[in-house]
Amino acid sequence: MTLPQSLDFSHLYSDETRARKSSPLKSCIHYFQDPKIAFLGGGLPLSKYFPWDSIVADSSLPSLTYGIETDLPNTGAREETCHVRLERNEITKGGDLKDIPLSRALQYGFGMGQPEFLSFVREHTQLVHKVRYSDWDVLATTGNTGSWESTLRIFCNKGDTILAEQYSFSSSIYAAEAQGINVFPVPLDEHGLIPERLEAILDNWNPKTKKPKLLYTVPTGQNPTGSSLSDNRKIEIYRIAQKHDLLILEDEPYYFLQMDHYQREATSRKVTHFKSQSEFLDSLAKSFISLDTDGRVIRMDSFSKVLAPGTRLGWLVASKKILRVYNQLHEMTIQNPSGFSQAIVAGTLNRWGQEGFLDWLLGLRREYSEKRDIAIDGLFKHLPKTPIFRINPPTAGMFFTITIDASAHPDFLTKYSSKPELVELAIYEKTIENGVLVIPGSWFKVSGNTEPPQPSEHKKGSNSNEIFFRGTFAAVDSDTLKNGVQRLGETLKQEFQL
Template sequence: MMGRLGKVISLGAGLPHPDCFPVKSVSFDYLSPESNFESTDKIEVPDNEALYEALQYTSGRGTSYFDKYCRHHIEIHQKPKYNDWDIVVTAGATQSLEAVLRLLCNPNEDTILAEEFTYPAFLECCNPMRLKVFGVKVDQHGVCPKDLDQLLTNWSGEHKKPKLIYTMPVGQNPLGITMTLERRSEFYKVCQKHDLIIVEDDPYYHLQLDSKQKLPSLLTFDTDGRVIRFDSFSKIMTPGARCSIVTANQTFITKLVVHNEVGIHSSAAPSQLILHELLKTWNDEGFDKWVEHLCDHYLKRRGILDDAFNKYLDKSLCSWNLPDSGMFLWIEIDQSAYPKPANVEEHQWPAQLEDMIFNESVSNGVLLAKGHWFMVDQNLQKVGFRATYAFAEENELVAASQKFGQALKSVHEKLSAK
């Protein structure tokens, strides 16, 4: 195949010859926007330059065509205010997060911030680097800027002042809350004031369910190059592709490309090929239709779960939110409704109550995620559970709600009987 190395004959590159690749074409069926995603068409990728690039060693930036598409995607949806920005394709947001932490943080030395309930994989990335994480208060509108400002203004003690804050501004995992437009502006200004780098993990950006006009990324407020944004195809296309986009200032991106080259080398190029061919075939209009289709799908499921909660969950024992984005809602347990055994210490009671409800739920045949799995501070005096309307079948959402409601009542009855 001509053009791979131009006019230069290479005896130096350690690349296998394409004759040694057993894959000679790729084809797959896809849901078609023309049929409102009710029927399929076929994409065939023959033995051409795109396939060759997907099968060969590729750049730390990703394949040339997917790199170009991802930049186009950011320009349409999240373009920052400054010009010196760039993107790199990575192997999912968790790998991106690990790379960013290694780039910016000194192990066993630096301090970083996150919402008081946060994505567990973020905490798992911090642990081996021995980074100290502090939680920031949130309410139904997202991070509380005044609390963040007060925390940083009055920072003292043995730990270094934080240099970085990790946030999920849309459909936050696990709370399901979304940072309002006003909050985003206030939050960015506080981060400017204290020179905080913002890591914006936004896998649910396109799953803003209740609004056709999407809230803008924190990247669109960025004038300083302080926002590092993660976009993911996992929640809107396929998690197994392990493809995501990091957008940041050029200095950061250059370093992250090098990190790829000495780590993962690149995100899986065959995944990039499949995503690119599909998105190219759909074009921007088809992608928008797909996102609308997904939002309708999750809106229906959210409604089913909320209706079932209203029917089966005792509101004297718990409350829950109705998220306008993402896949998750948060169930807050009213601790005061559950009698605390006399032999249990006050500070230990929230975790013990949560364990009791969790174990009873599993015994009843339903699994929810415990709130303590997401807490930055394990001593936070709260009890809650994350539920998702994304995966279970629609009839199972109703059955699970009934089983969880029974578990809440059963634990309450056992404690009241003591």
């Protein structure tokens, strides 16, 4: 089957992108490797002046315990640790295994990323997302924070409007606002962004104002609501994006923290064990990139939540055309991620293998499922049963939310002058006093200018006395989590005099 080519989206580029020239010096860097040429061209230090002779990184091997139920007998020969030894110069290792030599990892060049790193994430992407057009690729990044900021530079001018979930990761929204970009909120519910609302917004867009160029979304384990977009909604949203020539930016740090549905009854709980890698992969939510046939999706992946944030390493999946533009911007910003990070991560992952990495992710899934259950169990236990509080057990990510009807607060009409945001602030302060920290939902509210394009859209919908808090079960151990949730429940009980 021949896959289609991606479309050209250069009409969506920012003025900056159009004005950006590549350094002419890059046009001759390939002579550096040419044995016929004495390269007196660029200020590259000789790698023999790099101080490091070797780097050794030891990691645990992904545990099979939480992973695939394999029919293969456990031979007992499995090593417990994964030993990566990076040398200054290229050396042949067993089989196909190739490490990034330090002389290359620590040199200039390879702005797209080191080949051994890229080949791993490319193969991983193909396994998981089975991209449906031909000219896609991957590009190494320093993580999704930077990728998002770069995305804004690449596509948006000052005064442009973009779309985002009504509650969204505040740093992402602030990054846009600092650039003078208006962020228009799209309503979401417990299943994520609502396609009908998105379509209504775009269909009724005031023709006198510039239409949004892109939609920013965290589809899986959304930050802050913890919601996850269903496959059907994604298909709908992709169709709307095609109709209105929108790019979709999927920010997916939590993609592999997908869990089974929360079960109230502990006895009926079990973590799904998969019979094969492909069964596990089939169980995952469809990604926007897997639906994409136009090349209008840019996927931001990161190791921050699944290996470690300090790797400052992630990757983009998009059409080659679009990745070239990111690379051109990177030449003026990060150049490329740290060579130590790329060499250590690639060395580790290439030893784990694709299956080992999936196994690692399954292990995380198991850990986070347990933590999620602890948090939600605690909330059900310590929060009185009343429609005032709504607990929203997530099926992915690190976050849960408690939605609260602020008007039920005894002092709502008096002390708080019927202002839900004052109840929210009071509860926030009270919880800290009582030894637990959760984040007020209003901190995530996207409050971009919705006038004049959509004078009526923004007011519709949710109960305006509703507030919510975002908690996470990720950052603390199980005992602290139990205590924290108990303190939270008790604070709310106290506050609402229940």
